[in-house]
Amino acid sequence: MQMIRFGFIALVMLALAAVPAVATAIDEPFYISLFTRMLVLAIAASSLNLVLGYGGMVSFGHAAYLGLGSYVVGVGFYHAANDGMDWALNGWLHLALTIIIPGLAALLIGAISLRTRGVYFIMITLAFSQMLYYFFIGLERYGGDDGLSLWYLSDFGSVMDLNDDSQLYYLAYGLLVLVLFILYRLVNSRFGMVVRGAKSNERRLMAVGFPTYRYRLVAFGISGAICGVAGFLMANQSEFVSTSEMHWVHSGDLIVMVVLGGMGTLFGPVLGAVGFLMLEQYLPELMEGICHIIGGNSCGIAGEYWKMVFGPLLILIVLFARGGIDGLLQGKVGRNV
Amino acid sequence: MSEALTIEGLVKQFGGLTATDHLSLSVTEGEVHAVIGPNGAGKTTLIGQLTGEITPNAGTIRFAGRDVTGLPVHQRSMLGLARSFQITNVLADFTARANVALAVQAHQGHSFRFWRKAATDPRLIGPAEEFLATVGLADRADIAASSLSHGEQRQLEIAMALATQPAMLLLDEPMAGMGPEDSARMVEILKRLKGELTILLVEHDMDAVFALADRITVLVYGRAIATGSPEQIRNDPDVRAAYLGEETGDA
Ligand SMILES: Nc1ncnc2c1ncn2[C@@H]1O[C@H](COP(=O)(O)OP(=O)(O)O)[C@@H](O)[C@H]1O
Numbered sequence: 252m253q254m255i256r257f258g259f260i261a262l263v264m265l266a267l268a269a270v271p272a273v274a275t276a277i278d279e280p281f282y283i284s285l286f287t288r289m290l291v292l293a294i295a296a297s298s299l300n301l302v303l304g305y306g307g308m309v310s311f312g313h314a315a316y317l318g319l320g321s322y323v324v325g326v327g328f329y330h331a332a333n334d335g336m337d338w339a340l341n342g343w344l345h346l347a348l349t350i351i352i353p354g355l356a357a358l359l360i361g362a363i364s365l366r367t368r369g370v371y372f373i374m375i376t377l378a379f380s381q382m383l384y385y386f387f388i389g390l391e392r393y394g395g396d397d398g399l400s401l402w403y404l405s406d407f408g409s410v411m412d413l414n415d416d417s418q419l420y421y422l423a424y425g426l427l428v429l430v431l432f433i434l435y436r437l438v439n440s441r442f443g444m445v446v447r448g449a450k451s452n453e454r455r456l457m458a459v460g461f462p463t464y465r466y467r468l469v470a471f472g473i474s475g476a477i478c479g480v481a482g483f484l485m486a487n488q489s490e491f492v493s494t495s496e497m498h499w500v501h502s503g504d505l506i507v508m509v510v511l512g513g514m515g516t517l518f519g520p521v522l523g524a525v526g527f528l529m530l531e532q533y534l535p536e537l538m539e540g541i542c543h544i545i546g547g548n549s550c551g552i553a554g555e556y557w558k559m560v561f562g563p564l565l566i567l568i569v570l571f572a573r574g575g576i577d578g579l580l581q582g583k584v585g586r587n588v
Numbered sequence: 589m590s591e592a593l594t595i596e597g598l599v600k601q602f603g604g605l606t607a608t609d610h611l612s613l614s615v616t617e618g619e620v621h622a623v624i625g626p627n628g629a630g631k632t633t634l635i636g637q638l639t640g641e642i643t644p645n646a647g648t649i650r651f652a653g654r655d656v657t658g659l660p661v662h663q664r665s666m667l668g669l670a671r672s673f674q675i676t677n678v679l680a681d682f683t684a685r686a687n688v689a690l691a692v693q694a695h696q697g698h699s700f701r702f703w704r705k706a707a708t709d710p711r712l713i714g715p716a717e718e719f720l721a722t723v724g725l726a727d728r729a730d731i732a733a734s735s736l737s738h739g740e741q742r743q744l745e746i747a748m749a750l751a752t753q754p755a756m757l758l759l760d761e762p763m764a765g766m767g768p769e770d771s772a773r774m775v776e777i778l779k780r781l782k783g784e785l786t787i788l789l790v791e792h793d794m795d796a797v798f799a800l801a802d803r804i805t806v807l808v809y810g811r812a813i814a815t816g817s818p819e820q821i822r823n824d825p826d827v828r829a830a831y832l833g834e835e836t837g838d839a
């Protein structure tokens with residue numbers, strides 16, 4: 252079973268690497284942007300997986316770090332475009348700040364949230380992310396409710412040009428691989444053992460001498476920083492920054508991706524993000540198609556009701572496929588409840 | 589001989605119930621000091637206060653010459669106070685080796701080490717396997733803790749406590765739920781530790797207590813009604829009336 256699992260994951264990673272070439276060959280550039288979104292959300296879901304899957308901390312506010320990361324790009328663009336501050340478009344600066352600012356925000360939010368447990372933790376992380384959401388809605392200067400269209404993207408000089416969809420795609424791909432490698436080292440290090448141990452039995456860990464709060468907090472900060480990088484990519488991909496990305500619904504989507512793909516496994520969130528976006532993209536067409544096959548009329552409407560199938564479908568997968576897609580690949584079929 | 593642990597005027601109330609009632613007690617360095625008493629006497633509550641999980645309402649706890657009453661759990665562990673739990677409390681989804689390795693790791697400085705793989709680190713694995721061997725689990729190192737037998741999990745508890753290289757062990761009913769064979773093995777393990785460590789042993793199994801203890805304190809309703817050598821306790825009329833007589837039927 253491990254062979255099937257590794258084979259499948261390798262296949263997914265290889266297929267992802269080939270997307271721009273294939274999309275260009277068949278003249279369907281749309282695929283590049285769809286798959287860039289997958290990579291971006293795979294990074295965000297992987298960052299959430301560090302705290303949720305490995306650390307047992309159910310953060311319901313990770314969209315906030317995604318949003319903060321994208322606003323770094325948005326704010327930089329705004330000042331470059333309106334105040335002639337050209338340096339504010341510097342891509343390296345954006346990248347650095349999309350690590351630092353969401354990372355610090357996560358440390359602050361975590362410092363308070365991690366004093367609570369269970370449902371309280373879920374609610375307080377949700378509350379903080381909604382606070383940030385409304386804060387940015389109130390920031391009229393940077394577009395407020397309407398968001399901000401980016402005419403210029405993060406500028407990496409002659410190193411790369413993010414206006415080129417393929418280059419942006421490979422940047423996202425490279426960053427995903429880097430993030431996965433860092434997470435792999437992290438969760439297997441001494442630090443990772445403490446974070447995973449605290450998920451398994453925090454009381455025991457304290458009894459052997461670990462101040463678990465500190466380790467959980469640092470994991471939370473690292474998670475926020477990585478999620479910020481996803482936000483940086485998202486802004487450059489959509490050429491648009493808006494508060495809607497920070498909305499709690501997206502925090503929920505990230506949780507679904509992690510659970511769908513397999514919590515606490517390295518590649519689970521990647522599979523989850525790919526699966527989630529595939530379903531979101533093709534379920535409407537699929538339903539419309541099925542409607543035609545069974546000879547229904549006004550099938551256009553069937554396509555519009557895809558969310559009524561999407562939700563229950565996700566719930567079924569989560570309930571009946573222990574360990575998500577990654578669990579299925581390992582042959583762990585069985586109920587979660 | 590100096591005192592390893594000194595408890596003075598300890599009080600713990602849960603609502604109207606006094607679980608620890610002006611308890612004073614001292615444990616001499618190197619001795620096995622057993623605490624016995626009927627269910628609900630406050631033995632687990634006492635251990636909880638010693639480790640820092642439970643905050644007493646009054647009184648002081650001195651350990652290794654220092655007042656630890658206000659210290660958090662992890663700092664007391666760092667000072668050399670280790671416990672095992674009455675209800676088995678291990679990391680169920682970790683292997684036996686990983687359980688002990690984490691306890692070893694806790695006492696090798698901070699764990700903000702993000703890069704090197706812990707599972708193959710000889711500084712963790714070496715000692716972890718030694719402690720597993722000490723409790724007779726050497727050949728069970730790769731088994732998930734949840735798949736170990738009850739007796740083995742109890743042994744793992746001890747290995748984890750030992751791995752923190754404590755000066756003193758607080759054992760809360762290490763034989764709880766064990767059959768006679770496992771109990772005998774545990775007594776052997778504890779006998780080997782006797783002399784190397786100071787041990788506070790809470791136990792219901794009177795054979796084990798009399799086999800191991802240098803001194804015994806009898807707790808009833810949170811109060812120490814007697815402290816003395818096993819001989820003295822066996823013959824103490826108060827103890828017999830309150831506890832021993834009915835428990836052992838010893839004439
Ligand atoms: N957290 C708690 N809240 C309320 N009462 C408790 C709590 N823990 C223990 N008690 C009560 O305190 C008394 C002593 O309990 P415990 O220390 O577990 O006794 P022992 O370990 O000697 O059997 C019991 O009456 C028990 O019900």
Ligand SMILES: [Mg+2]
Nearest residue numbers: 631632633674
């Ligand atoms: Mg008890």
